[in-house]
Amino acid sequence: MDRRRFLQCSTAAIVGTAVLGACTSSDKNTGPPGAPPTTAKPASSAGAAPTDITLAKTAASIEALLIDAYKQVAASRLINSPGLQTYTSVFADHHNQHLAALNGIITTTNGEAPVSAPNPVVQDQIVGPALSAATTQDELAHLFFTLEDAIAQTYVYAAGAMSRPDLRSSLMAIGGIEARHRVLLGIQVEQLSLDDLFPSPFARSDNPLPPDALQT
Amino acid sequence: MARLAAIANWFQSPTQPAPAQPLPFDTDYAAWAESIELAMVALYNEVLLKLTGENVATAARFRDHHQAHAQAYASLAAGKAKGAPNSALIYVQTPALQGAADEATALTSLVALENQMAETYAYGLTLVSTPDVYDRMVTTLPVESEHAAVLGTILQLGPPELFVTGPFENASVGDGTDPRRGFDMATFPLG
Numbered sequence: 001m002d003r004r005r006f007l008q009c010s011t012a013a014i015v016g017t018a019v020l021g022a023c024t025s026s027d028k029n030t031g032p033p034g035a036p037p038t039t040a041k042p043a044s045s046a047g048a049a050p051t052d053i054t055l056a057k058t059a060a061s062i063e064a065l066l067i068d069a070y071k072q073v074a075a076s077r078l079i080n081s082p083g084l085q086t087y088t089s090v091f092a093d094h095h096n097q098h099l100a101a102l103n104g105i106i107t108t109t110n111g112e113a114p115v116s117a118p119n120p121v122v123q124d125q126i127v128g129p130a131l132s133a134a135t136t137q138d139e140l141a142h143l144f145f146t147l148e149d150a151i152a153q154t155y156v157y158a159a160g161a162m163s164r165p166d167l168r169s170s171l172m173a174i175g176g177i178e179a180r181h182r183v184l185l186g187i188q189v190e191q192l193s194l195d196d197l198f199p200s201p202f203a204r205s206d207n208p209l210p211p212d213a214l215q216t
Numbered sequence: 217m218a219r220l221a222a223i224a225n226w227f228q229s230p231t232q233p234a235p236a237q238p239l240p241f242d243t244d245y246a247a248w249a250e251s252i253e254l255a256m257v258a259l260y261n262e263v264l265l266k267l268t269g270e271n272v273a274t275a276a277r278f279r280d281h282h283q284a285h286a287q288a289y290a291s292l293a294a295g296k297a298k299g300a301p302n303s304a305l306i307y308v309q310t311p312a313l314q315g316a317a318d319e320a321t322a323l324t325s326l327v328a329l330e331n332q333m334a335e336t337y338a339y340g341l342t343l344v345s346t347p348d349v350y351d352r353m354v355t356t357l358p359v360e361s362e363h364a365a366v367l368g369t370i371l372q373l374g375p376p377e378l379f380v381t382g383p384f385e386n387a388s389v390g391d392g393t394d395p396r397r398g399f400d401m402a403t404f405p406l407g
Contacts, residue, residue: 086375090379097382098384156354156358165341169339172354172358175357176358177361179359183362197366198362202285
């Protein structure tokens with residue numbers, strides 16, 4: 001299974017780290033070498049493209065999810081590696097600032113309430129069970145690599161679907177940093193090869209989230 | 217009532233319809249993006265001579281990514297792409313790379329260049345409105361950010377250097393001297 005489809009795994013498939021591994025162990029690009037990624041515009045269940053506010057709220061809810069997950073991991077004391085401890089601390093701080101920036105868009109541009117709760121669909125179906133099942137540092141590191149991989153792709157998907165240049169830039173100012181998180185965990189923790197980390201010269205842009213994870 | 221709701225929604229999120237044809241500025245930008253990507257290819261070729269072991273393969277892979285990016289931008293440039301490296305960028309950057317005394321210095325220069333490429337596209341996204349062009353920038357930027365991070369791990373950089381602009385890519389450009397700012401089209405014109 002493609003690693004980046006991780007967040008579309010079924011609830012049953014994600015419970016238990018053995019199955020988690022099966023859900024994320026293959027990241028080979030099934031397309032032709034060097035093929036550009038798909039750039040199909042996203043569609044909601046109603047068939048219409050999601051609005052800017054939907055995309056911003058969804059991204060914010062995923063940021064809140066990661067903040068919460070990193071907090072749980074810090075409290076669990078399962079991570080002993082100083083390097084990984086540093087990364088989790090720095091990345092959690094980044095996600096806090098990303099959430100604040102997204103809430104600035106949500107409240108200022110759209111006049112809606114800020115997002116503070118983790119995405120309920122991804123939390124309940126995927127991350128909650130996976131965090132409960134993880135008992136070792138390696139399992140947690142693998143989960144966080146997968147989450148950072150997915151959120152990086154979420155920004156590529158969302159930025160391409162935004163209607164305004166300033167919003168596309170704002171999202172990719174965040175998305176580039178998430179991509180750095182992804183590759184740092186991939187190299188230094190997951191010890192992935194460059195073939196695994198760069199299946200194509202271009203980032204993928206399809207939606208890695210379950211369809212009902214969009215926050216309207 | 218429905219019309220009122222539509223107007224209210226427009227004010228809250230004023231969608232700008234995508235142009236039916238690529239805008240002239242956007243095809244100019246794609247041609248320019250091709251030129252800076254080809255400059256990166258040339259600059260990597262300069263640095264390859266100073267690298268050893270696995271670092272050669274890593275740099276060659278990243279160089280090939282820039283070649284692929286250049287080809288993609290050229291295809292969006294409506295015939296304006298010149299198929300040549302950006303001469304101003306080559307002029308400014310080559311002496312430092314040629315003068316790098318050791319492998320670490322050469323890699324440090326590449327980290328700075330990759331950071332600047334990411335900042336260039338973060339800023340460029342504020343300028344363009346043609347979907348094919350901004351879609352390509354959106355899928356290019358993270359890869360160039362990742363190049364900087366991978367090269368940073370070779371140098372064993374810590375978080376302050378791995379995230380030189382902090383928690384956000386910096387959507388601004390300059391004259392190439394500040395590694396936290398991208399390349400300005402006015403300073404590095406096509407040609």
